[in-house]
Amino acid sequence: xxxxxxxxxxxxxVGPRRGERLSxxxxxxxxxxxYTLPFRYEDRRGVPSVSNLKEGESQGFLATxxxxxxxxIRKLKVPIIEAVLSDGSxxxxxxxxxxxxxxxxxxxGSHAFFFGRIEYSEFDRAIVVKSPVFEKVxxxxxxxxxxxxxxxVPVYRESLGLTSSFFRKLLGETLLSLWGSDFDPLPxxxxxxxxxxxxxxxxxxxxxxxxxxxxxxxxxxxxxxxLPRKRLIYEEFFLLEFLMFQKRADxxxxxxxxxxxxxxxxxxxxxxxxxxxxxxxxxxxxxEVTCDLEKDYPMNRLLLGDVGSGKTAIxxxxxYLAVKSxxxxxxxxPTEILAxxxxxxxxxxxxxxxxxxxLLTNSVKGSDRKRIVSCVHSGEISMxxxxxxxxxxxxxxxxxxxxxIDEQHRFxxxxxxxxxxxxxxxxTLLMTATPIPRSLALSYYGDMDxxxxxxxxxxxxxxxxxxxxxxxxxxxxxxxxxxxxxxxxFVVCPLIEESEAIDAKDATTRWEFLSSHFSSVxxxxxxxxxxxxxxxxxxxxxxSGDILMxxxxxxxxxxxxxxNAAVMVVESPERFGLAxxxxxxxxxxxxxxxxFFYLLPGESASEEAIARLRILEESDDGFFVAEEDLRSRGPxxxxxxxxxxxPAFICADLLRDFDVLKSVxxxxxxxxxxxxxxxxxxxxxxxxxxxxxxxxxxxYTGVEEWIGIR
Ligand code: ADP
Ligand code: MG
Numbered sequence: 001x002x003x004x005x006x007x008x009x010x011x012x013x014v015g016p017r018r019g020e021r022l023s024x025x026x027x028x029x030x031x032x033x034x035y036t037l038p039f040r041y042e043d044r045r046g047v048p049s050v051s052n053l054k055e056g057e058s059q060g061f062l063a064t065x066x067x068x069x070x071x072x073i074r075k076l077k078v079p080i081i082e083a084v085l086s087d088g089s090x091x092x093x094x095x096x097x098x099x100x101x102x103x104x105x106x107x108x109g110s111h112a113f114f115f116g117r118i119e120y121s122e123f124d125r126a127i128v129v130k131s132p133v134f135e136k137v138x139x140x141x142x143x144x145x146x147x148x149x150x151x152x153v154p155v156y157r158e159s160l161g162l163t164s165s166f167f168r169k170l171l172g173e174t175l176l177s178l179w180g181s182d183f184d185p186l187p188x189x190x191x192x193x194x195x196x197x198x199x200x201x202x203x204x205x206x207x208x209x210x211x212x213x214x215x216x217x218x219x220x221x222x223x224x225x226x227l228p229r230k231r232l233i234y235e236e237f238f239l240l241e242f243l244m245f246q247k248r249a250d251x252x253x254x255x256x257x258x259x260x261x262x263x264x265x266x267x268x269x270x271x272x273x274x275x276x277x278x279x280x281x282x283x284x285x286x287x288e289v290t291c292d293l294e295k296d297y298p299m300n301r302l303l304l305g306d307v308g309s310g311k312t313a314i315x316x317x318x319x320y321l322a323v324k325s326x327x328x329x330x331x332x333x334p335t336e337i338l339a340x341x342x343x344x345x346x347x348x349x350x351x352x353x354x355x356x357x358x359l360l361t362n363s364v365k366g367s368d369r370k371r372i373v374s375c376v377h378s379g380e381i382s383m384x385x386x387x388x389x390x391x392x393x394x395x396x397x398x399x400x401x402x403x404x405i406d407e408q409h410r411f412x413x414x415x416x417x418x419x420x421x422x423x424x425x426x427x428t429l430l431m432t433a434t435p436i437p438r439s440l441a442l443s444y445y446g447d448m449d450x451x452x453x454x455x456x457x458x459x460x461x462x463x464x465x466x467x468x469x470x471x472x473x474x475x476x477x478x479x480x481x482x483x484x485x486x487x488x489x490f491v492v493c494p495l496i497e498e499s500e501a502i503d504a505k506d507a508t509t510r511w512e513f514l515s516s517h518f519s520s521v522x523x524x525x526x527x528x529x530x531x532x533x534x535x536x537x538x539x540x541x542x543x544s545g546d547i548l549m550x551x552x553x554x555x556x557x558x559x560x561x562x563x564n565a566a567v568m569v570v571e572s573p574e575r576f577g578l579a580x581x582x583x584x585x586x587x588x589x590x591x592x593x594x595x596f597f598y599l600l601p602g603e604s605a606s607e608e609a610i611a612r613l614r615i616l617e618e619s620d621d622g623f624f625v626a627e628e629d630l631r632s633r634g635p636x637x638x639x640x641x642x643x644x645x646x647p648a649f650i651c652a653d654l655l656r657d658f659d660v661l662k663s664v665x666x667x668x669x670x671x672x673x674x675x676x677x678x679x680x681x682x683x684x685x686x687x688x689x690x691x692x693x694x695x696x697x698x699x700y701t702g703v704e705e706w707i708g709i710r
Contacts, residue, residue, distance in 0.1 A: 002030060002174065002177040002178060003030065004029065004030050004031035004034070004178075004183065005029055005030070005031065006029060006030045007019075007028060007029055007030075008022050008023075008027055008028060008029060008030060008032070008033050008170075009022070009023070011030070011170065011173070011174065012173070013166075013169065013170055013173065014170070018162065018166075021160040021161065021162055022162065024160060025159055025160065025162070030174060030178075033170065033171065033174060034171070034174070034175075034178075034203050034207075035650055036156065036167065036171075037154075037206055037207070037650060037651070038154030038155050038156050038164075038167075038206075038207065039155065039156070039157055040154075040155045040218070040222065041152050041153065041154055041155065041209060041218040041221050041222075042058075042152070042153050042155055042218065043152050043212070043217075043218050044058075044060045044115045044148070044149050044150065044151060044152065044153050045060060045150060045151060045152065046059075046060040046061050046062055046113065046149075046150050047059050047060070047061050049061065049087055049088070049089035049090075050063055050085065050086065050087045050089050050090045050091060050092050051089035051090045052089075053092060053118050053127060053129070054118060055118050055119065055120050055127050056118065056119070057117070057118055058115065058116060058117045058118070059115070059116075059118055059129075060113060060114065060115035060149055060150060061085075061087070061113070061114060062087065062111070062112075062113050062114075062137065062150075063085035063086055063087045063091075063092075063111075063112070063114060064085070064086055064087065064109065064110070064111050065083050065084070065085060065106050065107065065108055065109060065110045065111075065112070066083075066084045066085070066086045066091060066108065067083065067084045067108055068081065068082070068083040068084075068102075068103065068106055068107060068108060069081075069082055069083075070082075070100070070103060076097075077098075078097055078098030079098060079100060080095060080096070080097055080098075081095070081096040081097075081099060081100065081102045081103060082094070082095055083102075083106065085114060085129070092118075092126075092127060092128065092129055093121075093124055093126065093128040093129070094114065094116070094128065094129045094130075094132055095128055095129070095130055095131070096131050096132075097131065099131070105134075105136070106134070106136075110136055111136065111137050111138070112134040112135060112136045112137055113134060113135050113137055113146060113149040113150045114129060114132040114133075114134045114149070115132055115133050115134070115148075115149045115150075116129040116130055116131055116132025116133065117129065117130045117131075118130075133148060133149060133165075134149065135148055135149050135150075147168050147169050147171075147172035147208075148165055148168060148169070151208070152208070152209055152210075152212065152218060152221075153168060153208075154167075154168055154171070154207050154208065156168065171207050171208075172207075172208070175200075175203065175204055175207065175208070178200060178203075179200065179204075180200070181199070181200045182198070183199055183200070184198055184199040185199065185235060185238075185239060186199070186231075186234070186235055186238060187671060189671070190234075190238070190667060190671065193667075194230075194231075194234065195227075196227070196230075196231040196234070197227065197228065197231065201228070202228040202231045202232060202235075203228075204228075205226075205227065205228030206228045206229065206232065209221045209226075209228075224651075224653075224656065224657065229651055232650065232651045232652075233651050233652040233653075233657050233660055234660060234664060236649050236650065236651060236652040237652055237657070237660060237661050237664040238664050238667070238668065240446070241446060241661075241664050241665055241668040242668060242672075243447075244446035244447040244668075245668050245669065245672055247447035248300075248447050249672075251297055251298060251300055251447075252297045253297070254297055254298060254425045255296065255297060255425065256295075256296060256297055256298050256425055256427070257298070257327070257399070257400075257401045257423055257424045257425050257426055257427075258325070258326075258327065258399070258401060259325070260293045260294065260321055260322070260325040260327075261324060261325045261326075262290060262293065262294060262321055262325070266320075266321065266324070267286075269353075270316075270317055270320050273320075273349045273350065273352060273353065274313060274316075274349060275348075276457065278310075278313065279310065279453075279455045279456070279457055279458070280455060281309070281452075281453045281454055281455035282310050282313055282314060282453065282455075285303065285314050285451040285452075285453055286314060286317045288301070288449070288451050289301065289314065289317060289318050289429065289451070290317075290321070292427065292449065293318070293321060293427060297425075298425045298426060298427045298428065299402075299427035299428060299429065299449075300427075300428055300447070300448050300449065301428070301429050301430070301448060301449045301450070301451055302408070302430045302431075302432070302441070302445050302448040302449070302450055302451070303429060303430065303431045303432070303451045303452075303453065304432060304434075304435060304436055304441065304450065304451070304452050304453070305431070305432075305433065305452065305453030305454075306433060306435055306453070306454075306456070306582075306586065306622035306623075307433045307582075307583055307585075307586025307587070307622070308456060308457070308460065308586050308590060309433075309453040309454075309455070309456055309457075310453065310456075310457055311406070311431045311433070311453060312342065312345055312346075314429070314431070314451075314453070315331060315342075315404045315406065315429065315431065316345075316346060316349050316350075318402055318404060318427070318429050319331065319346070319383055319402065319404065320350070321402075322383075322401050322402035322427075323355060323382045323383055325401070326399070327382075327399055327400070327401025327402055327426075328376070328379060328381070328382050328383070328384070328397050328398065328399055328400045328401060328402075328423075329382065329383050329384075329400070329401060329402040329403070329404070330383075330384050330385075330386070330390055330397075330400060330402070330403050330404070330419060330422075331346075331357075331383075331384070331385045331386075331404040331405075331406065332385075332386060332387065332388070332390050332391075332403070332404070332405050332406065332411070332419055333385070333386075333387060333405075333406040333407060334387065334388075334406070334407050334410035334411065335387065336361045336362070336363065336387055336532060336535075336536070337535070337536075337539055338406065338407070339359060339361055339385055339386050339387050340359065340361075340536075341561060342385050342406070343357055343359040343385045346383070346385065350383075355382070355383065357383040357384065357385050358372050358375070358376070358381045358383070358384045358385070359384075359385050359386060360372050360384055360385070360386035360387075360389045360390060360395070361386055361387045361389050362387065362388075362389050362532075363532055363533070363536075364389070372384070373394055373395055376395060376396070376397055376398075377395075377396050377397070377398060378398060379397075379398035379399060388411075388415065390419055391415055391418040391419050391422075395422070396422065397422050397423060399423070400422050400423030400424075400426050401423060401426050401427065402426055402427045402428075402429070403419050403420050403423065403426050403427070403428045403429070404428075404429045404430075404431065405419070405428070405429070405430045405431065406431050407431070407432060407433065408430035408431060408432050409432050409434050416428075416430070430448070433583055433586065433622075434579055434580075434583065434626070435579060435582065435622030435623045435625065435626040436626060437623065437626045437627045437630050437654075438623075440630060440654060442661060442662075442665065446665070454623075460589070460590075461589055461594045461595065462589075462620045463585050463586075463588055463589040463594075463595035463596065463597050463620065464594070464595070464596050464597065465585065465596075465597040465598075465599070465616050465617045465620075466596075466597075466598055466599070466617060467598075467599045467600075467601065467610065467613055467614070467617065468598050468599065468600055469600065470571065470600040474598075474600070475514070475517060475518075478598070479567065479569065480518070482566055482567050482596075483518060483521050483548050483549065486545065486548065487564060487565075487566035487567065487593055488542065488545065488547075488548055488549070488550070488562060488564050488565040488566060488567070489548065489549045489550070489565070489566070489567040489568070489569065490549075490550050490552065490565060490567065490568040490569070490584075490587060490588065491507075491510060491511075491514065491549065491550070491551040491552070491568075491569045491571070492552060492553070492554060492568065492569070492570045492571065492584060493506055493507040493510050493551065493552070493553060493571045493572070494506075494553070494554075494571065494572050494575040494576065495507065495553070507525060507527050507551050507552060507553050508525065508527070510551050510571060511523065511524075511525040511551040514549060514551060515551075518548075518549060521548040521549060522541075522546060522547045522548060522549070523547070523548070523549040523550075523551060524538045524541070524542065524547045524549070524550050524551070525551050525552070526538050526539075526550055526551070526552040526553075527552060527553045528553060538550070542562060543562055545564060554576075554580070554584070561590060562587065562590070563590050563591025563592070564591055564593065565587060565588045565590070565591075565595075566588060566589070566593045566594070566595055566596060567588060567595070567596045567597075567598070568584060568585065568587060568588045568595075568596070568597050568598070569598045569600060570584060570597070570598070570599050570600065571600050571602070572600070572601065572602040572605070573599040573600070573601060573613055574601050574602060574605040574606070574609035574610070574612075574613065575602075577629050578612060578613075578615060578616060578625050578626070578628060578629035578632075579622075579625060579626045579629045581599070581613075581616055582616065582622050582625045582626070584597075585597045585616070597616075599613050599616070601613065612628075612632055615628045627655075630654070630655060631655055
């Protein structure tokens, strides 16, 4: 019996060769096939009779072949097949070019449904039908309806030699065998609430829609309001939220590593360690973190905060509470520069209470490294800050209670999990400066609680952003005066070395030009290829102000804090995402001097790309920029390759369907709340949801890995 899990290669009509091609397209099971949707529909319903045919349209009709013959015309390389098709009302000529097999398929007296373009022929002085597709009909029998003609038909993308009509027939046959299936990943109550059809009806409606609604056209089957499509959008979100819900529920039943000791004085003690007043947003997020740490299951929180919004203070608060409660804690950052910066900041915060964080990066070697590893193991080191070096096998903790990960999107799921795995259900706080639109955050990080730092520390001036052209005038007129005032300049290029294929300025060539052009000041080059020690030295000298201009690739993107940097120039900004540019922009204007951000689009930048860059000129709000970025690039591009395990929706669109997502979240929570679950027939629930979980697994390969369900 055919089930959604049946491999497509075992379907009649497929065979090994087509099976392999389908598999290359990601279609391995019947389920994959069912979710391979047509990209448009064609109205191939018939007109009542031959006399109703209209010139200039593609039409279908039932007729009998009165005569058929092959004609060789010397001027043409291929023979012509001509047939006269008639019904009681009249007749029309059909013409095919070179398709000799037609002579085998049709003969005088054949009765068939034809569909093709009706054109006026000068030669015949009458209308003819050009290369019609057809399907023979046995007039005596009331046979099955054709998949290809005499109805509204789906049109599929053709690929690897698999034609649209191949897909149409395969889907048609498959749907006939599955008809009546009572499988459904959506619960009954949800279906009723929204008036959704059953799953199989949805699938059929997506492939072989019924009648066109009055006043509509075949286009209306592509609209999100078409009921089967509406259900599919809902279903896609529902399945995802279901997984998120499971993950949250899993965490909540885990129990935590131990109790935090939090007292009312902690807040004032901690605040007195900081050299500034906390913003209201910081206080609010600290309260959210505190609340998590008091729960009886581990914290799993994502902190979103624009560059410079003061996320480090939140990390420090959590670290402080952990150490005070007798736990070890770890802070992991994606680069050595950042890890060191955190170590410096936190040492300054915590040294008055006699606490010195340890630093572990790949440049800590030999006996220093040995000592750190052994003190972490024994528990003598309670707070450790580092890079990926923290996830090495040899580092073991005695009681790791809290893990903080900065710029979390820079790490893979595995890396984050490996660090957390060094403790027993530790609390985790993930931080990111990539302003993720709420819609994305809800769906892609829906298993986590969300905190947002939406207020900048006082006294920050907005960075002035302008699009400029990369002329000598720009460097002399605009940039030189900053250098003369000894204000520092970043120049960011998309590439390390020149590439012929891409018109984008490379850092090395730029540096050669700028260091000779501004020969009186020191201009340094920093790329991913610069050796670590050299990088350190350059950063230290840039920070101290010896180096005035730093030409680099995006290695400086993350978290670097240089208060005296006034200017950032970005070459070929069209090659970056808006959210990334916004992050870069956050590197300047951090101190007393106002910041300037110049974008120098490459010659080949399209008008569209420049229009996109104007969004940065207009807005300084990271969340707004991110929302626009998502709109123009779509979620896959937006999240970047790190998150590539994330499922792609077939039909749902996070921006367009955000309201649906919000109601799905509520529905899922309500549906799975304990009382509801008990009320349900236990037996049935288990059966259904086991099937549904399998269903999701096959629908979204990689999703478990990504969400972290095993
Ligand atoms: P983020 O990591 O969110 O980009 P940081 O934590 O590095 O931001 O903070 C950016 C800068 O702002 C740092 O120099 C920090 O000392 C400063 N800062 C943070 N919070 C405040 C505050 N409430 N008031 C004044 N300055 C602050
Ligand atoms: Mg930071």
